[in-house]
Amino acid sequence: MRSPISSASRQRYRSRTIFSPVVLFLLCGIVSGAGVSRTVDSVVFACQVPSGEGGDRDSWQQPEKVLDAIGVKPGMTIGEVGAGNGYFTFKMARRVGPTGLIYANDIDQAALRSIEAGAKKRKIEHIVTVGGEVDNPLFPPAAMDLAIMVYVFHDLAKPVELLQNLLPSLKPNAPLVILERDPEKMPSAKGHFYDKDRILKLTSEAGFELVRVETFLPRDNIYILRANGVSSPPADPSDGHQKDKALPAVSRYELRFTLLLKENRLKAESLMKVRNDSREPVSEIPFLLYRLFDVLEVTDDMGIALPFKQTVVKFSDENSLQVNFVSVRLSEPLAPGKTAAVRLKYAGALWGYPEVMAYVRDRIDENYSLLRPDSLAYPVLAEASFQSFVAAFRLGFTYQVQTEVPAGYVVACGGKHVETKRTANTTAFVFESYRPTWRIDIAAAKFKVTEDAGRKIRVFAIPEDEGEGRRILEAAQKSFRFYSGLFGEVGDFPGYVIIEIPEGWGSQASDFYILQSAAAFRDKGRTSELYHEIAHNWNVRAKPAIQRCRYFDEAFASYFQGLAIREFEGEEAFEKYMNRLRDRFLQSCERDGKNGSTPIADYWREERGENSYTKGAWSLFVLHQVVGDTVFQSLISDFLREFRPREVDFKDFQGFAEKAAGRKLDRLFTEWISGAESSQLLRDKLDAGKIAERYR
Numbered sequence: 001m002r003s004p005i006s007s008a009s010r011q012r013y014r015s016r017t018i019f020s021p022v023v024l025f026l027l028c029g030i031v032s033g034a035g036v037s038r039t040v041d042s043v044v045f046a047c048q049v050p051s052g053e054g055g056d057r058d059s060w061q062q063p064e065k066v067l068d069a070i071g072v073k074p075g076m077t078i079g080e081v082g083a084g085n086g087y088f089t090f091k092m093a094r095r096v097g098p099t100g101l102i103y104a105n106d107i108d109q110a111a112l113r114s115i116e117a118g119a120k121k122r123k124i125e126h127i128v129t130v131g132g133e134v135d136n137p138l139f140p141p142a143a144m145d146l147a148i149m150v151y152v153f154h155d156l157a158k159p160v161e162l163l164q165n166l167l168p169s170l171k172p173n174a175p176l177v178i179l180e181r182d183p184e185k186m187p188s189a190k191g192h193f194y195d196k197d198r199i200l201k202l203t204s205e206a207g208f209e210l211v212r213v214e215t216f217l218p219r220d221n222i223y224i225l226r227a228n229g230v231s232s233p234p235a236d237p238s239d240g241h242q243k244d245k246a247l248p249a250v251s252r253y254e255l256r257f258t259l260l261l262k263e264n265r266l267k268a269e270s271l272m273k274v275r276n277d278s279r280e281p282v283s284e285i286p287f288l289l290y291r292l293f294d295v296l297e298v299t300d301d302m303g304i305a306l307p308f309k310q311t312v313v314k315f316s317d318e319n320s321l322q323v324n325f326v327s328v329r330l331s332e333p334l335a336p337g338k339t340a341a342v343r344l345k346y347a348g349a350l351w352g353y354p355e356v357m358a359y360v361r362d363r364i365d366e367n368y369s370l371l372r373p374d375s376l377a378y379p380v381l382a383e384a385s386f387q388s389f390v391a392a393f394r395l396g397f398t399y400q401v402q403t404e405v406p407a408g409y410v411v412a413c414g415g416k417h418v419e420t421k422r423t424a425n426t427t428a429f430v431f432e433s434y435r436p437t438w439r440i441d442i443a444a445a446k447f448k449v450t451e452d453a454g455r456k457i458r459v460f461a462i463p464e465d466e467g468e469g470r471r472i473l474e475a476a477q478k479s480f481r482f483y484s485g486l487f488g489e490v491g492d493f494p495g496y497v498i499i500e501i502p503e504g505w506g507s508q509a510s511d512f513y514i515l516q517s518a519a520a521f522r523d524k525g526r527t528s529e530l531y532h533e534i535a536h537n538w539n540v541r542a543k544p545a546i547q548r549c550r551y552f553d554e555a556f557a558s559y560f561q562g563l564a565i566r567e568f569e570g571e572e573a574f575e576k577y578m579n580r581l582r583d584r585f586l587q588s589c590e591r592d593g594k595n596g597s598t599p600i601a602d603y604w605r606e607e608r609g610e611n612s613y614t615k616g617a618w619s620l621f622v623l624h625q626v627v628g629d630t631v632f633q634s635l636i637s638d639f640l641r642e643f644r645p646r647e648v649d650f651k652d653f654q655g656f657a658e659k660a661a662g663r664k665l666d667r668l669f670t671e672w673i674s675g676a677e678s679s680q681l682l683r684d685k686l687d688a689g690k691i692a693e694r695y696r
């Protein structure tokens, strides 16, 4: 995953393209674990009880306890979206009694007829059936004391729109209850049902916030939400006044953190070099910081105070995200091309943004501390909008960061470890960037560190996973050796760091390091995700215009991952892996036909780069079949050697492949890269050898 702020990107956040839910900022295989894309069925409201279950539903569903937990009482008016066979409808009708009312909605007329028949049989008169639309339950306005969906939310074709249209039918403060299978409790539900992160992301997008989650059911969770009181302003970049205002950028950070673990707070100082790349002088510099951080002092590098204002505000285009917006006035306007220094001292508690981006659980804590840009643990130069925040990650910077922790703790960071300073009670770890980068990640815990003899690869495991750390180190070494053998050594390779983070905190990957979630860290079956991450070290950089195609990073890393699987686990495992990628691509086409009809070379236009993980990898698989092992290996290694120092596009790649193959490959590149005929070949489930025959 190489995108700045991976899943934080607004498009992904807003659109329902199915990226890993986990990560504001994550995208790679590792992040999503199960994969980048997830199955989302089209609208089948009536599915209700997950198939293959049923039977003694009362025993595992505990309906009366559920109704207690969500507060269903006599006299209430309740709107049920996707009432299906009416299992909950009738139980709620009984509970609210004749003075209450149930609106039972479904888009399936047959389901509604059956509820009507059931009501008649039971002599219940206070159930009103409502035929709804895919994106609108068509409930009366301001009528409901509570709205509920049971095993419905994951099947909504337009969850955000539906919730937005449901919202006006709720009375003020009325809860929205979503009862869903929890994939954590039932692994067989993975892929079909949404996990908590995804539910919270979609509901927050629609203007709801989480009140609490009830987890007492053996298979399900009950999410209780309410409208967050502020309707989302339409996100129209064309009228954003910030759009045309060029901002300067931070070109270097010098950070000093003191982690006060017992107090769950930090004290920090950030000295930033701010460069004005715009054509106009700039006098006010905006910074974003975590909402609970207090800026204590702002100076230039000579210690001269700079006037500043700080206010906690909501993002203008993402109102659930609160930040401390700090505006600093420079002593004189910063001319175009010039650099100024700004030093910010701040302190405060860090508790992440779990209510907005479930994985952002960054905190200062005796068990595990995590500081990332995702939580604004250090100042990001941007206006208070998601758009501006994401844009801030486009430019690289260098850094030096010192983090002081109590003795006994170890600080991990993706940068180069340059110094350890010890006192009787504290240890300070100093890291520097290897080269310009776009993010800084700092973790502190009582890590057990395992490293290889050359100290090139280091694994930071939480203490109970020390053994796993050794296994991970071996897998990393093995894949490094494999890729080096195939494609040559990575020039000026500085080393690689693998840092274990608690489950659910969102994996990340950047240059030369990953933060890997505990589950992936412990699960031998997921070792191959590490092969993918390590393969990124062999990436070339794409030209900026086509970078969002994700082809030259993710298609390559995903196919290399396959090659490593073949090497370490055998042909059958490789086939399985490639078939899984194909199936994931086909599912993404089913969700949205444009995933199939958009050529790989156009993915950037519509943020469809997720398909590079799947179809992109297949395009390399087919090329491999067409040219054979020997040519493929020398073609890829020559390509990487030749283009590592430069940025590439698809033409460069085609030209190189043709040179290596000694013939034109127009049809292959037309059907797979600049056109989309290849999608049909995948739909037909032809094997790669068969497909390759077209191009011989």
Ligand SMILES: [Zn+2]
Pocket: 001, 002, 027, 028, 029, 532, 533, 536, 553, 554, 557
């Ligand atoms: Zn990746």
